[in-house]
Amino acid sequence: MTMTTAPATGFAADFPATEDAWRAAAEAALKGRPLEPLISRRTIDGVAVAGLAPRAVPRVIVGRPAGARWIAMSRIDVADPEAANVQALEDLNNGSSGLSLVFAGQDRSGLVADNLKRLAKALHGVMLDLAPIHLDAAPYQAEAAAALMAAFVEKGQVAPSDVSILFGLDLLGDAVRAGAFAREWKEAASRGAAALNELRARGFASPVFVIDQRTAHDAGASEAQELAGALASAVEHVRALTDEGVDATSAVDSIAFVFACDADQFATIAKLRAGRLLWAAIRRELGLGDRPLHIHAETSRRMMTRKDAETNLVRTTIAAFAAGVGGADSVTVLPYDQAIGPAGPDARRLARNAQSIVLEETNAYRVADPAAGAGAIEQLTDALAEKAWGLFQDIEKAGGMRAAVESGRWAADIADVRKKRAASIATRKSAIVGVSEFPKAGERTPDAPATPAPTFAAATSASSASAFPDMARAFANGASFADFAVQPSGPRATALLSQRTAEAFETMRDRNEAQHPQPAAFLALAGPIARHSARAGFIRNLLAAGGIAAIEGPTGSDEAAVVSAFKQSAAATAILCADDADYPETIGLIAALKKAGGTVWIAGRPKDGADALEAAGASRFVAAGDDALAVLEAASAPALTRGAAA
Template sequence: MTADASAFTTDFAADFPSDEASWRRAAEAALKGRPLDPVVNAKLVDGVAFEAIRPRAPVRAIAGRPAGARWSALARMDLADIADANAQVLEDLTNGSSGVALVLTPDGLGARKIDALDAALEGVMLDLVTTVVETEPLGGAQAAALVAALVEQRGHAPQDVSVLFGLDLVRDALLAGSAADPASVADALKTLNGLGFSSPVLLLDGRVAHEAGASEAQELAGVLAAAVEHVRTLAAHGLDPKTVLDASAIALAADGDQFATIAKLRAARLLWAALRREFGLADAPLHIHAETSRRMLTLDDSQTNIVRSTIAAFAVGVGGADSVMVLPYSFARGAADGDARRIARNVQSIVLEETNAYRVADPAAGAGAIEALTDALAEKAWGLFQEIEAEGGALAALTSGFWQAKIGETAKARGKLVATRRMPLVGVSEFPKADAAGAPTATSDRSGGGDGGGRSADFAALIEAFGKGESLGVDAGQPVGAPLATARLSEPFERIRHANEAASERPAAFLALVGPIARHAARAGFIRNLLAAGGFATPDGPADASAQQIADAFKASGAALAVICGADPDYQESGAAIAKALKASGATVWLAGRPKDGRDALEAAGVARFVAAGDDAIDILTEATTIASTVASTAKGGAA
């Protein structure tokens, strides 16, 4: 029996509003009285506007990764043991990765000599993968020479090997407060070009500023300023703007803000083309390397990072990245195990194979909201770039502290959004998992250090020295300014939670439930979720009980803090009596919400703080911890 296909056909479009005005009325009805504009209109942290509902824009594909060209999905090589690193990279390359991120730092891959690097990359065909070199500050030229020596030892034609060598004067200054000798960078660029390498020698890195709290526009402006700084600085060593810019790639971070990340990569190509025009140069391909954001990763409930990283990987694929590094979900905890690496690898495989985004030249072209955000970011970034240039350029802006201050202001504004939970962190500030806390064991591989010491040699001699077994080190640096301080967004919450959960007696906050469950559940859930983010236990009092029964339950709980949770009408009826009874029992009394009526009476009865959505959660948790620790110290003193 064959069913008539038309019987199963539904005209879904017939039920959809046919014009914007009708759609807005339907959307407002679905929001049950909430205004629509704040839902569909927003601003990035630095004030760049994003309007989600915009008409279709004229299609203007931004030239980037060619249509049909897959981006390189990188495998991160950061295991210290050579045999383990080799086994891991071969597994990654066999199961979906198409490139390698060589982390040649003291706490990364333990390959300081050519034989060790050769062993770590045994079975890896360097002429078939994309290699991105990650180094410690002031170690760029040394690491580039080591990799070039390996290419030479293996007999590859340099022009057949795709290596992002990773040199960046400004990156070193951002991380270490010192910049490498421009002569060594110029020598490296000339030598590698002379040997026949055609892939980028300079990797202008926006990720450091991102990790320090920079906005999308600041990240882009910093990359532009770094490009001009290299043009300006290397000109004294015989390199013209075309040679420098043609030898440059850029690195950007990708976070869970999908549309901002897409727009950032698209804006980067517009800005790069504009920069080349300023130097009188024709447009040319730009390699964009993207890495999932480190600052968005959480230590607690780290599996939630899988979702963040998937969104970020999709965004940079749509945005046009040429190579992508998805960090393992457990990256904030330190070296990742095989399972975390497998998931990071599979995130890219799924994005590549299931979305087919790489098959389209510019998937976001014509999308009104993204096109507008692309242009807004480009305009904002260009203005910031001009401000840096007015300070004398990237290194001068770092020496004066101008750029650090600018990024610091943005980081502070973002920190306020995180603290007030207007920028929620799932698993940390929102819906914290009871057993997800962990010790902060990870250290960033973007710090200074190294086992070399201020060596200075011409680049060709370095390649020869590494070929003969010389050990990897760092060059001498020139002080520039204070380095940027990097941090993850979740750290303030995690710091409080870990301290409380490591305490000999876990702090608790008693929930005084007012009225039946239908009326107290919403605010009790809000307080329970908030305090759990700080590692507090939250024992419930009896529901719909008398003030004295609630006070007696508080005494039995052993808590120092009591939070009254209920509806405003119940607060007017019995809130003051409950607060008075709790205070008489020794409690510091808080109340959930900001009741419009009766506030004076509640304060007179003993309510010390009103806690509501939009308040600074870090401040609340810090005060709650102080209350609990003060009482605990007093109790210990009395027992002694």
């Protein structure tokens, strides 16, 4: 429940205003357009996002300590260990305070540090007691990566208790990423418990299990689904560990969460805050007191674009700010060219600097929970938590997260939401700047740089069945990941398939721009420029989003000149652009374009006279809210020739 309270200062008293007065002024400025749709919306979950809400009583959400900076992580995914080391030191010396090590696998690019020698090269000169580490392993390698890191720390001059490492074990992670459990659940739980006990015995105090919701996010999950998935997966881990003799406190305290954060600023802030509220509720259910949960955030891969990639700088900066304000303990910003291929040096530098600017310029970290008391965000936090708790209960009633993953229910639920989001993107209700809206016509997307296939170390004599303590000792004696290669032997599962939100538009645009000749549409401009320019601009923008050239006809010319220009254009489609009041005067032009072999479309959807336009030969009306992908597909279809039906 949201409650109002008196302002902490009298500053606002100098600017007297009421909500009613503000609404009246806003509605007057809109000249009759409704205000509420502009300031309020619903998330893909159906959760209301209020534009205006009274301030709320600030509450304590246990999280990052007040005044503590979040850890600005740099993503280290350069294959060569020595080159990776250069990148790591450059990042740490220029604003980063931690490293996210992205290990390469047989089917995944990243850092090739599959034995102690290579890892030592990659981390040479890195002060592990000052630079926290996040291990981001390829499928079926998390246990080996954790054992390798443990062996590396013990070979060095720093005590395990002095380092902060998110070890990255996730008993369900391989199944949702690769489509199969590494082992039968009982064996996986036993090995997980052994890893936890061994790491604690060696003195490591940081989280061992990382409940990673990036895969669900990249597959299209909603905010509430990500939260519910994190909660259900974490509870599944706690059950598995306690069944293996680990006490509940140790099991719960060994868990951290990883979330993807996108440019929906308020939803991102609320999601992270809701995650803490939900985990606190689980602790209470288990009879445990409050203790901060480590939340690592990475800017969303799903929101990244290949087209107009520089706009990703805006997206990732907003996401990083939202993650920090939402209370993330550590944040990784993806380079802006992440969707194109291996990041270039400028992109890495800008990703690093984005966090530095957010930290130093906003000073948001100096405030404990900066969003506390903001009525709209407090309401959204509670609404997301309530929605996620209900989804979590549904998962538990159906047998828990493991059952949901094995049965395919989890993948199916996410696919349903992805379809809703795809529809919103296709209609451009959810606009993607630089892709579905305001695309750069004629832009050439850089080719991904060629990278040689990494060479992995050969196996020695270690056994793939080795338990965690033996794995750590084997790595200290020269073993490599190849010694512990896993052939999945557990139940099959439905893998979550990653898809960027921009892919449908980008794929179509790439296809059309690669054709010779490039698909084109003719813009028949009727009436004065001032009256048709808005419609023409809308159509140009739409066509560019699909890689279709816009060939403009003459302005202010008679019917014969427009038809002649259309014939010379060789375009199959003529799109008539005019003001609604002028369309009745274009009946003859429509008929003439139709007679000239054109498929005639109308820009907009006139309230009056549509029947007469269709009778004259117009076959389609193109307006805001249409399925833009369907319109572009029709405009670029090879079968669409002069005289063919739309």
